[in-house]
Every structure is written in structure tokens, then in C-alpha cells.
Amino acid sequence: MTRKLSISFNWQGPMDYDQALARVRLAEDAGVDTAWVAEAWGRDCFTMLALMARETKRMQLGTGIVNTYSRTPAALAQHFATLDELSGGRMVIGLGTSGHRVIEHWHGVPFQPSLTRLREYIEIMRLIFAGEPLHYSGKVFNLQRGFRLRFQPVRSSIPMFIASLTPKSVAQTARIADGWMPVMIPLQHLGRELKAFRQMVADGGRDPHSVIIRSPGAVTVTDNVEKTRQERQGHVAFYITNMGDYYREQLYRMGQEEAVTLVRRAWEEGGHTAGIAAVPEALADSLFFAGPVEACIERLEAQREAGIDLHTVNVALADPHEAARAMARLVG
Numbered sequence: 001m002t003r004k005l006s007i008s009f010n011w012q013g014p015m016d017y018d019q020a021l022a023r024v025r026l027a028e029d030a031g032v033d034t035a036w037v038a039e040a041w042g043r044d045c046f047t048m049l050a051l052m053a054r055e056t057k058r059m060q061l062g063t064g065i066v067n068t069y070s071r072t073p074a075a076l077a078q079h080f081a082t083l084d085e086l087s088g089g090r091m092v093i094g095l096g097t098s099g100h101r102v103i104e105h106w107h108g109v110p111f112q113p114s115l116t117r118l119r120e121y122i123e124i125m126r127l128i129f130a131g132e133p134l135h136y137s138g139k140v141f142n143l144q145r146g147f148r149l150r151f152q153p154v155r156s157s158i159p160m161f162i163a164s165l166t167p168k169s170v171a172q173t174a175r176i177a178d179g180w181m182p183v184m185i186p187l188q189h190l191g192r193e194l195k196a197f198r199q200m201v202a203d204g205g206r207d208p209h210s211v212i213i214r215s216p217g218a219v220t221v222t223d224n225v226e227k228t229r230q231e232r233q234g235h236v237a238f239y240i241t242n243m244g245d246y247y248r249e250q251l252y253r254m255g256q257e258e259a260v261t262l263v264r265r266a267w268e269e270g271g272h273t274a275g276i277a278a279v280p281e282a283l284a285d286s287l288f289f290a291g292p293v294e295a296c297i298e299r300l301e302a303q304r305e306a307g308i309d310l311h312t313v314n315v316a317l318a319d320p321h322e323a324a325r326a327m328a329r330l331v332g
Helices: 017-030 045-055 073-087 100-105 114-129 167-176 187-203 225-242 245-253 257-278 281-287 293-306 320-331
Strands: 005-009 034-037 060-063 091-096 134-137 142-147 160-163 179-181 219-222 289-291 311-316
Touching (some): 073 091, 073 114, 114 167, 160 167, 167 187, 225 245
Parallel strands (some): 005 311, 091 160
């Protein structure tokens, strides 16, 4: 069975643009469905997406994610409508609120009310794409001059995915989104959480399978499993200790309170090296998986059985021919 796969691009550290674009062309040739570009406090996401739009013909291109504070809803609509035109209608909008530390201490914008703001962004952007005059009365935005986008969008509706993890934000996602990007759900709880989400979609009067669910963690093909695991442990430790309460609370809901407490204590007492070392391997592997191709295929099948529609993968092999063969095998 062919699997629906996506790849992601990092927003920090060194960047070889030629190599990155070669990677996305390889993925498209292998049959990968979507490429996501993240944004936080490194590179912006839209520049890379514009380059990728010119280098690809079939693959969908998405923001994974862009926040709803650093730009106005109209500015985001302009970005996405322009990129949708440039790509021939292949954009996917990935939105999230990010967290208060990033929003208030990088962008300098008050964080609350985050859920209301996210909903209003989506409603305003949908009005703009539909070509409606922009009359909107909300709690955050009051837009009454009736502006319209001054070019005809390729599509009157662009799919909108939301990254969410708190119970209230997940419930809102089920009501208004075209796709859900869950966060930090261990594999053993994935089926339960996805079933509950699809029930919320149904309770809102929609087909429970009309909302696409992207995997909460990446599956990486590598011949250096230990190196990849350490990187993932570093990711988990940083989010537990430095990215606010939401991520810790999410892991508490997943039964990981003891692990979270252990990591926080180790980080406070011994710094980031001790905190990373304190992340249990079992927890890291349940959130992110790394291994040879066959093991990765097994993990993808386990995710599919749990209800995942779109799987995030990474092929960390130096030889481009080996990487191409591995990617094609993951697609199936």
C-alpha cells in the first residue's frame, strides 16, 4: 500500500540551499506528498517555500508552522495567495499560536487570547481567499473598510492545518480546520487520541475523516540511530524545560509526569547536557523513531493503523542514490 508522506525543513543552523532544493526534488520524484517549512526564530518560511515552488511541479508545500502573531491575517493571506499562484495551487497553510515565550520575547506581542486570535485569523483569511469584501467584527480584529485582495487567487479556498495540543485548542481544531498537526503523542497513545479527535470532528457535524491528521513525530531512516536518538532527546528536553507549560502538560496527560520531572530536575541541576541525558530512550522512541528502512516502514504502518493520514519522514543518508531508494521504499 502506498503511504502518504511528508518531509520537513529546519529553520535554524547552517543551510545549503542547493542541497535543500535537491532534497525536495528527490522527494518529489520518489512520490512524497508534501514538504513543510517551519518558522520560529531562525529563517523565515516563505522564502524557502518560494524557491521550492519553482523547483517542484506536483508536491504540496506547507508552513509547518507559521504563528498567528508575527504577521496580520491579511499579510498571511497575501503570502499564501501569492505562493499558491506561484506554485499552481499547491499550498497548504499550517498555523499555530506558538508559545508565550517566543511571541512575547521574540516578537514582542502579548500572547493572549491565543485561541480566539487563531480562529479569527482563519475566518479572515478565508474571507480574503473567497474574494469577499473584508468586513469583520471580532474580539481581536475589527475590519470595516471592505478591502479586497487586488488579484484573483488561484483557489478560493486553501487547506488550513492547525498545530494544537491543549484540550481546548484540539477541540477548536476539530471544529474549524482542514487538517490537524498533533504534538507530542507517544505511539502507544496515538490510536486513542486520534479516535477521540475524529469523534470531535463528527460531533461538529463533519465527516470524521474529512480532516487530515499529520503524524506528531518524524520517522528517520539512518545508519546512525544513536546520533539521531540523541538529537531527538535534545529536542524533547528543550521543549520540556524551555518552551513553556503546554508541552509539559501534554506529556503529563500522556502519563509521562515522572519522566518530565526527572528531565526538569536534571536540567536545573546539571544544565542542558544532563537534561538531555535524562530523557528516557523509550520516551524519545515513542515520540520520534529512527532506524533502517525496514524498521521505519514498520513504524509507519503502526502509525497508519493508529489513524495517521500523513506521515513525516526524514532520510538521513549521505549517498543521494541510497537516499532516493530509501525514500521510494518508504512511499511503497
